[in-house]
Amino acid sequence: MTKTALYWLPVAQDWAGVLKDLSQEQDPAALWKKLVQAARLRLDFVQTRQLDRILAAHFGAAPPPALATKPVRLAVIASSTADYLLPSLRVAALRRGVWLQTYTNTYGLYLQELHDPESGLNRFAPSSVLVALDARHVLGHPASSLDRSPAAVLAEDALRRLEDLWGLIRQRFDVPITQQTVLPVFPTLLGGNEHRAGSAAAVLGLVNSGLRARADAAQVDLLAIDVKAAEHGLDAWCDPGLWHRAKQEIHPTAAPLYGELHGRLEAARQGLSSKALVLDLDNTLWGGVIGDDGLDGIVLGQGSAMGEAFLDVQHYALAQAKRGVILAVCSKNDESTARAPFSEHPEMVLKPSHIGAFVANWQDKASNLRDIAARLNIGVDALAFVDDNPFERNIVRRELPEVWVPELPEDPTLYARCLADAGLFEAVRLTDEDFERSRQYQSNQKREALRADTTDLAGYLKSLSMELRWKRFDPLGLARIVQLINKTNQFNLTTRRYTEAEVIQVMNDPRCLGLQFRLLDQFDDNGIIAIVIAVPGEDDAIRLDTWLMSCRVLGRQVEEATLNVVVQEAKRLGARGLIGAYRPSGRNQMVERHYPKLGFHPLAEHEAERTWRLDLDAYAPIETFILTTEADS
């Protein structure tokens, strides 16, 4: 197995059979599903090309109908050969159910194509751009021509050229940009203290470290192949023979991983990364079987290599939880037995309070995973499930193909690295809310417990002492607003995605309403949980272009309280009606009846969109248990 293999994906046992089955499938929707499943196998570059050919034959020109994910038109801006990377980019998107079309510039002509409005690149009109420049091109000079200028000066030149390129791309296309980091292909001149040489190797080292801050400042995401080359060794990523023969800087056998790394970024932008890490217990979080070995028999903690390995797994899970991944437990055990280590074992890193949903029983794990998703108010496809037992993994994959189930190495010392390599939780930006989320899910558990104690719903809601604090869009909330708009899938009436620039436009347009809502209660501050954008509509009406809400606050009358605010603000703008629309996306069925429930009257019904209207003159604010306040800006 090559070092760049996608080793967390299951081996393609009968690849010829898979291809045959694909070739016989007639129904487009079923074929797409099967293609996605095939893409979730451990494919090498030859198999990836085979799958891509079938994909191209059926979905080369257009995505399948009613696709729940957003299609991507990716332009690869390359300075050397790039065509051979395209199948892997397409198949990695397919792995996430995303239809991705590619374009790459004619060899060596990316600047000309950017400048020429009639070029293939400009006609393609990408929705995403990947800048894939080879190391020699980034350096900008033959390696031997560098003089005694300090490496920092030369690196600064190279970084400025990249920034100029990003600026040029942004002038043409207002789309996300991904920059490939630079492979360290140049041999050293001095050795360990290369930075004193001002050599090509030293310059590229500085470019790679400088790229991090520059890309952040320019809102460019990185495809960090330099990190991967450091992990796998340069040989796994680059064969100088292939550079000289074909100007292929990235080794073709690494192409599937290259595509995969890019696919993760596209997935993260669409909110398709996993949201919860669901953990088995026995031989996954500790060594041994708690039901047989007992509290003092399981292997966990300092003192043995295996015990430390399981500590590593727990530390990794906890670190992910702290930046916003929800943790859950799914184990075949008696519940009290399974819970005992969490509260009683002195070496446990994970405590009961870290677990957002704890399911231990003797039912099949697929049913339990459905239950966990429901309890956490997230889709089943947002779960990643980790289990040392190959049997359980296979059953879950068969029953719930949308759940990510990584293959685990047999040695638990490698579990944490495998989870990282699988890239299930790829994120492109972090907000304060991400860091707060795990705490919020624990509070959710406390709320659930309170709900169980309280016999009537009204009494429960009242006891929460909720406050909905709203304000217009402001620069401070921008990052969270853009993130919510682009990753909320379920409670999202129209699933319209906005770039940061578009949100700013709404913010600055006095005819538009851009409202953000924060919910506080006796347990915590839930942060910004709802967004409403309204734009001028026909006649005297204002049109609700976006209404979305975090599922964490479902069932708490936030919708009603939000509407009260929207009506009040719409009236202030002189509107006499509110037009609401529902656009089915395949994932937002839960809000199908949102507007009728709030008292809107039906207007029109089309397959792609249903609309309703609310007359504002007759509107009386809905009574809720939520105190509504306008926040100071």
Next chain:
Amino acid sequence: MTSDQILTDLTDLLRDVLDIPDLVLSRDTTAADVKGWDSVNHINIVVGAEMRFGVKFRTAELDEIHNVGELVELIARKLNK
């Protein structure tokens, strides 16, 4: 591995790379004889062979290959070293 086995495995590889399920190769076959065996696919074939047979070709060795038989013999020499 005998050179006949190598030829069989190599034929499988070329069928996958070139998408010609019924491709038949003989030792005399050259790139010019096979539809789609262009310079781009030549790289895929070479890299695919390195991957499937677990060998590494030197640049000079690749320059000396003119037909399938020479590639089979090169792989055989490397495997039996």
